[in-house]
Amino acid sequence: MTANRPVVVGVDASAPSLAAVRWAAREAGRRDATLRLLHACVFEGTPAHEPDELLLEHIYRWLHHAAGIARDRAPGVRVETVVRLGLAADLLLAEAADAALVVLGSHGLGGLRGALIGSVALRVAAEAPCPVVVVPGHQPDRRGPVVAGFDRSESSDHALRFAFEEAAAIRAPVLVVHAGEDDAELAARAADWRRKYPELEVGTQVVRDRVPARALRRAAPDARLIVIGTRGRGPVAGGLLGSTGNALLAHAACPVAVVH
Template sequence: MLAGVAVRAAPEEQEAAMAGSAQATVIVGVDASEGSLRAVRWAAQEAARRDTSLRLFHACVVDPAGSETLPEHVDRPLRHAAKIARTAAPGLEVEIQVRLGLAVDLLLAESAHARLIVLGSHDLGGLRGALVGSVALRVAAAARCPVVVFRGQADPRGPVVVGVDSSPASEEALHFAADAAAARGVPLVVTHAGHRRTPSIEPAFADQRAEDRREIEELVTGWTRKHPELEITTRVVDDREPARALMAVAPDAQLIVVGSRGRGPVAGGLLGSTGNDLLAHATCPVAVVH
């Protein structure tokens, strides 16, 4: 709760708040930007798929001490966002949460208990002076739950694309992506993208590509059994820029999923160049999974 301010939710919002506090929920950052509202719509539909509640989160860095109600510039976007969420997912439990503090710090604390955090590609309230994307980048690098940064468009007919390698992080990313594709009833494209330094040694290069493909196919075997109805395609792509390869392998993708080895709250390499490039340039939502 924002210090000094009582958030007077509508009766249905108060009831949803009590229900949502008892379970892991989907959290979406809200401000007055169009990017934020698109993220709210996507997050509402995702919460409905997961059969959980949605929390609309707003951070304030200035405490309007002594006020009994939220300022209009805070209250109006939140009410509008709640309406969008309920329209996108009728019957969804929606909670409004306003906190005093820096958005990054507060969201990282919330990530310990959330099922998923969804952020627009613009700054959250209270950090409008920061570089565009800095909040999303820092939260995605260090959150303890998956983070989706809503960019571009999410074509509901497009596949889910996941980038994998041999790391535990990519195994978690594959888990997230397979469940997401199955829940949406769309194909899953499992992609290993990297650059070989010795492509001129053709036999060794071909052998390595074949080994990479075998490893990926072994990796997806368990998910084929778990989701027998899921169409899974594996791709091995040689590219100096893995992020570019992931965006190109399915231009109509509705979601790109990558793993993260992030170890702290400071942005700058913790996601790796692939994650950073995707969050900066992808034309669809990007999920970063720890």
């Protein structure tokens, strides 16, 4: 865990954005971290030093509402609201340099400039130096495992560490998934993590599916969280910047964490 660094949420008044606020509030509360709600503004047709006052009023009113949702979700959590001029991806990547975690909704709905469209989430997930969690708008109560993609790469080792830390915090089982042939290293690595977290139920699953995103989603349909690395040697993490990552971040029914 990264102590004393904020959990940053990109917000844009969409339903996935509010889902991201709820998820991040719980995370900030358990980390004893500040929750920073960031809204990016681009005012077309007006100088940067003369923003539209009515739009700003609307933004601040919505941020106040989002902060209230965060405090209801995690009583006692420290909440900051920030409005900055600029493009959402650029501002979020700047924040990520000193953040414990960046949390985004999977898609914006075009409310306040539609800032958090899927392409923004993909870029931030690919380039941020800290873990990025992308949260879908509809969040039913899930009781399944934390699913971690494994492909023997360094980034998947980081993903495993993040997955086990999250699972321990929320008292969830862990399912480590490898897409490909049976892998003795998968069993050995899972055994190492079982020794580190003896209180957790840990399972492994080898799936023979040439579509890694589908394999991860199907491994545990009731997963609470899916965790992947960014640049792996195999198909699970290696395709993050292409169709695999796009499909997983856009279509997973649960939050997806991307760990570097």
